Amino acid sequence: MAVTVETLEKLERRITLTLSADTLRNEIESRLKRLSKTVKADGFRPGKVPMSVVAQRYGSSVQYEVMNDKVGEAFSKAAGEAQLRVAGRPRISEKDGAPEGELAFDATFEVYPDVKIGDLSAAEIERVSTEVTEAAIDKTLAILRKQRRTFQQRPAGEGAVDDDRVTIDFEGKIDGVPFDGGKAADFQFILGEGRMLEAFEKAVRGMKSGESKTFPLQFPDDYQGKDVAGKEADFLVTLKKIEAQNLPEVDDAFAKSLGIADASVEGLRGDIKKNLEREVKFRVIARNKGAVMDALVKASELDLPKALVDNEVERLVTNARADLKQRGIKDADSAPIPAELFQEQGQKRVRLGLVVAELVRSNKLQATPEQIKAHIEEMAQSYEKPEEVMRWYFGDNQRLAEVEAVVIENNVTTYVLEQAKVEDKQVAFDELMA
Incomplete structure (x- = not known):
């Protein structure tokens, strides 16, 4: 030959x-x-x-x-x-x-291209951190109480207020003509939670059981119902029932109902703090990792193989079809999804993959078995039976490969942060979790 x-x-x-x-x-x-x-x-x-x-x-x-x-x-x-x-x-x-x-x-x-990684010491990266405060624990407790609340009918004559569950009949018309989705009977929602448009909630707020009211409502231009978006409707609402919420007290019995090992308020707050700190840690890592990857790509030069980009775009299209199918979309397998929609994303993924691979190779940042095991152990702690979670990961090579990829990215993040100009920034808990 x-x-x-x-x-x-x-x-x-x-x-x-x-x-x-x-x-x-x-x-x-x-x-x-x-x-x-x-x-x-x-x-x-x-x-x-x-x-x-x-x-x-x-x-x-x-x-x-x-x-x-x-x-x-x-x-x-x-x-x-x-x-x-x-x-x-x-x-x-x-x-x-x-x-x-x-x-x-x-x-x-x-x-494959030659990847040239520039001087990382010149890269500027913002590294965030977040503290789990008592206020964050209080907010989580409030959510847990709402999840377990009950409702009791208000006495006659009392008006509806935020956090009440109201049952209504309503009918809306535009220029005197009913429209699709504008009518319902025995419809329930909780005032103040934003399920309905603010103008609708404002009209119902203060109404009493048995009362009816007619009011105008301007649909936003970007309203999801395209047929009524930007139009004004007249609604007739009849309030049939008002139920006030009853929140459980935060006491030892509440802690016990949540399955807390130390069935006390202190034990409950400690358990919430531990879970929040674990979630905060993973979110901080993800955010800092994103900043590192952006800086790493910015500092690198390479040509992109068209074949790899095409393969990645094809994979993204396949994933999009699978997502549509999971949502119950009819004929998802043949849905017209233009590959151009994923071109930029595909290029970004391929570029990042090649840059990370070069940095890992040249600086020996591969994941060790000890790191993989430690990462799985940490993830497993958030489950009721950590041992079963660990067996689930170690019982499948594909799952282990996914964990290995995450650990490698963590190694890259640590390495780049050690080289770059880092500005530390404290981020509020709510901002991080938003």
Whole structure:
């Protein structure tokens, strides 16, 4: 086999492969002979089908397989000898003008780029941190109380206020004409939680049980119902029932109902703080990691292999279809999703992946088994049975690979932060969790 390598534009290369026609012919005949021992045909005993019949029936497919295999082997060998890091699959085309007794092919492909990472000490990165305050614990307690609240009907004559659950009938009309979705009976919502438009809630606020009211409502221009967006409607509302909320007291019994090991208020607050600190830690890591990755890409120079970008875009489109299917969208598999929508995202992902891979390789930032185990142990602590979670991760190589990728990113984040100009910033709990 003779090999020549041409450098085309940027990352594109071409290898010319020449293969012996006799070698291909011999391999085709060998495979057809092996096939004849198992193939079945009417009028012949198994293993006794004539080669002419086998060749007529399977010759084309066997020839295609052999050509694919032999050209693939030749390409892999040639690329290896030339020490080329091939990105994506080559495009193979037969070439005219081969010497007698040989076949020639052109394999056009891309190679991985040289990644140049600049001086990271010049990179400026904002590193955030967040403290879990008593106010954050109080806010979480308030959420837990709301999740376990009960409702009791208000006495007659009392008006509806925020946090009340109201039951209403309503009908809306635009220019005197009812519209789709503008009418409901025995509709329930909680005042002040923002489920309804503010103008609607404002009208219901203060109404008494049995009272009816008509009021105008201007739909926002960006309202999700396109048929009524930007239009004014007149609503008739009848308030049928008002129920006031009853929040459970924060006491030892409440702590016990939540399954807290130390069934006390102090134990409950301590458990909330521990869980919030764990969540804050992961969010801070994710935010700082994002800042590091942005700085790392900004400090790097490289050409992007089109093949890798196309593969990533195809993967993103596939994921989008799977998401639509999970949401119950009909014909999600054939939904028209333009690849252009994911082009920029695909380029960004490929660029980041290549830069991170180079930094990991050149600075030995691979994940160690100890780091992977520690990361899984930490994640497992937020579950009721950590041992089962750990077995779940260690029982599947794909899950372990996902954890390994996260640990590598953490190693990269730590390394870059040690090199860069870092500005530490305290971020409020609410801002981080928003």
